[in-house]
Amino acid sequence: MNRSVPYDSAVVKHKEGNIYVYIEKYFKDDVTKKVEYRQQFPIKKHVFNPYRVHLNYYSYQPYYFYVKKDSTAKRQVRAYRYNLNSDGAIKEEIGVTLWDRNLDDIIEEETIDYKAIYNYNEKNQLISKNYTELGHVPGLPDHDAEFYDTGYKTPFEAYTYDERGNLTSFRLYTDEDKSKRRIVAKEEYKYNERNNLIWKRKWATFVYGSHFKLINDLEFNKKGDVAKVTTFENDGKTVHLWYRFEYFGYDEYDNWTGFFVYLKDSKKPFGTGKRILEYYKEEKE
Incomplete structure (x- = not known):
């Protein structure tokens, strides 16, 4: 498995006073590649996008090991890999963490955070995501829903659509099994005859x-x-x-x-x- 990351990048630095407390680095080649992934329906403002893909980035907190002399926050890369099906739609998302503990741009370790399987209906609309192989209880990148203290580690997302293809609901459950799960986050939407969003209900998740x-x-x-x-x-x-x-x-x-x-x-x-x-x-x- 290729653990390398491209070097052509954009850097975001967060400062407090004269000290950099957090640094994030995004990779331009990764942006170019993922922008080509096919979206199944037009993206609407204020509507959850089930097809959103996530960019690779590395981050570290120099404040801890330059000021506090604590080396536990060594640089890490958060990477998101996608496997596509024959028509170019995403069939699997894999979230991984790559560790560069010596800060020498060489990845020494890789761990899988989760895998998500994409499921489509006969209209090729994404109707659910099954999360598997979770390395830890995740803070999922799609939204701010948290699973801490729930006791569950198998998230399941479900989506519904109207006859015109507009997303009408999003649900995040703790399990695919209806007899076991509880709901963590949900949103509902209504549209006018021109397919413009006119109403949204959001349940807080945190x-x-x-x-x-x-x-x-x-x-x-x-x-x-x-x-x-x-x-x-x-x-x-x-x-x-x-x-x-x-x-x-x-x-x-x-x-x-x-x-x-x-x-x-x-x-x-x-x-x-x-x-x-x-x-x-x-x-x-």
Whole structure:
């Protein structure tokens, strides 16, 4: 098995004061390769993408072994490998960790974190993922769902679609077996006759205490931006509060530049948001 990684890369550095506390490095060849993987349906903003692929990167924390003199955080590479079927769709995803403990760009050790098998229906829509060979309880890269303290180590994802091919639901379970599993994360979606997203319900997946609200409904305007958010009590029925967004600026690319946010029916906004967007022209070789 090839443990090498390409050297042509982009580096992201995180600093606190004069100390680099975290460094990530992404590989351009990996980006070029994975962007060619065929997507099964158009990607929609605010809708979970079951076909998303993950980039290889290495990361390390120089703060620990330069300042704290602790060498346990040596550089590691997180790599995601994909096997394709005959029509170019992904049939298997493999997550691995490669260790460069001497920081000499030579990989000394490789461990498999998980494998995910992709399952399709007769319309070639991805309907589920089976996770196998987990090396540890994972923080899955697709979303922020956590399995810590659940006692389960066999995640199972399931997806449904409407007659027009729009994703209508996403579910993350602790097991494929219906008699054993419990649900960890889920989202539901509704669309208008033009296939534009108009409503989304999201169940929170990472909650430390009962005072957090688990269920949120999002409604969207004609431009696909969030227009209203309704937060429910944990019974899923009682409305805790709701607030709405009013956008007052869009740029030439139809991206918003400013908004007011109102609590319930208030006529006076309690918050304002503004942003400046900077665009870069892609240079062709």
